Amino acid sequence: MSLSRRNFLVATTGAAMAPASSLLGFETTKQARDTEKDASIVSGSRIVDIHVHFDDKKANYIDEFLKVSDRLNLTALMLTPFANRKVVAEAARRNPKQIIPFGFVDLDASDVVQQVEELHNLGYRGLGELEFVKKPYNDPSYLPVYELADRYGWIVLFHTGIVLRQKFDEPEDVASGRMRPIHLEEIARRFPRITVLGAHCGNPEYEWAAEIARWNSNVFFDLSGSTLTKMHGRLSDFKRIFWWSGQPQDSKTPGNDTSAFVKIVFGSDTDLAGIEGVMGQYHAMFEACDVPERTRKMIMGGTLSKLLGLPD
Numbered sequence: 530m531s532l533s534r535r536n537f538l539v540a541t542t543g544a545a546m547a548p549a550s551s552l553l554g555f556e557t558t559k560q561a562r563d564t565e566k567d568a569s570i571v572s573g574s575r576i577v578d579i580h581v582h583f584d585d586k587k588a589n590y591i592d593e594f595l596k597v598s599d600r601l602n603l604t605a606l607m608l609t610p611f612a613n614r615k616v617v618a619e620a621a622r623r624n625p626k627q628i629i630p631f632g633f634v635d636l637d638a639s640d641v642v643q644q645v646e647e648l649h650n651l652g653y654r655g656l657g658e659l660e661f662v663k664k665p666y667n668d669p670s671y672l673p674v675y676e677l678a679d680r681y682g683w684i685v686l687f688h689t690g691i692v693l694r695q696k697f698d699e700p701e702d703v704a705s706g707r708m709r710p711i712h713l714e715e716i717a718r719r720f721p722r723i724t725v726l727g728a729h730c731g732n733p734e735y736e737w738a739a740e741i742a743r744w745n746s747n748v749f750f751d752l753s754g755s756t757l758t759k760m761h762g763r764l765s766d767f768k769r770i771f772w773w774s775g776q777p778q779d780s781k782t783p784g785n786d787t788s789a790f791v792k793i794v795f796g797s798d799t800d801l802a803g804i805e806g807v808m809g810q811y812h813a814m815f816e817a818c819d820v821p822e823r824t825r826k827m828i829m830g831g832t833l834s835k836l837l838g839l840p841d
């Protein structure tokens with residue numbers, strides 16, 4: 530429902546600027562870097578994009594996605610409206626390395642628990658993007674959904690921070706304050722088997738998002754949305770937000786990585802044509818913040834590959 534707005538943002542802010550050849554970040558030597566510079570595809574490890582919205586308005590969406598997936602060696606957490614659950618479950622069965630089905634449910638629906646059980650039976654691996662909630666994420670009425678997700682050991686992607694306005698001339702029961710990153714802390718602590726992913730790093734509450742990720746091994750954030758565009762000229766600010774690199778760690782990290790940036794994961798939240806542009810934005814942030822190669826690899830797919838048990 531919000532795709533057109535997302536696309537608008539990406540299309541009008543120059544996000545699609547870097548070619549794939551400049552996005553690598555997976556090389557270990559300078560020589561490798563030079564060799565790869567002209568490659569037309571991203572080589573090396575699999576990229577996992579945690580934020581790909583299934584678009585039910587495009588009849589060929591799955592085929593189009595698979596082409597992008599082949600070209601970029603990219604696996605998607607495909608965020609799927611409940612109504613489209615069967616199409617995407619079937620596509621995931623046929624393409625298990627490329628499509629990981631995630632169910633987008635309305636936490637306020639009276640039958641949400643049954644919906645989640647059905648998604649589990651269909652082979653879904655998690656939920657998301659949860660958003661547009663009527664109450665804060667930690668409201669007790671939502672706990673039965675989290676209890677189920679915890680039992681399944683699922684990954685759950687939550688929208689965090691500022692949210693678009695869909696209607697300008699009618700009342701709308703939508704408020705960003707219900708989706709603040711601080712609410713994810715309680716969910717992560719009460720349900721330690723859930724991996725909590727926060728979209729948009731709490732925009733603009735980046736510090737809260739980062740600190741919650743620092744103290745909770747099961748919390749990660751993506752930098753999709755307008756953040757990397759807004760911060761374009763000051764990307765090194767992220768070093769002050771993710772400040773604890775090399776410090777004694779307050780929680781376990783994937784691969785015991787000591788870079789604070791390992792709490793970030795790659796998510797594009799754009800249409801298929803825009804994914805490479807967002808990869809370019811991540812790459813620019815990596816360069817501005819001197820993110821180590823090893824950590825870049827974790828961000829771009831290593832962390833999720835391990836969580837999902839994907840092949841390289």
Ligand SMILES: [Zn+2]
Pocket residue numbers: 658660687688689728729
């Ligand atoms: Zn979102």
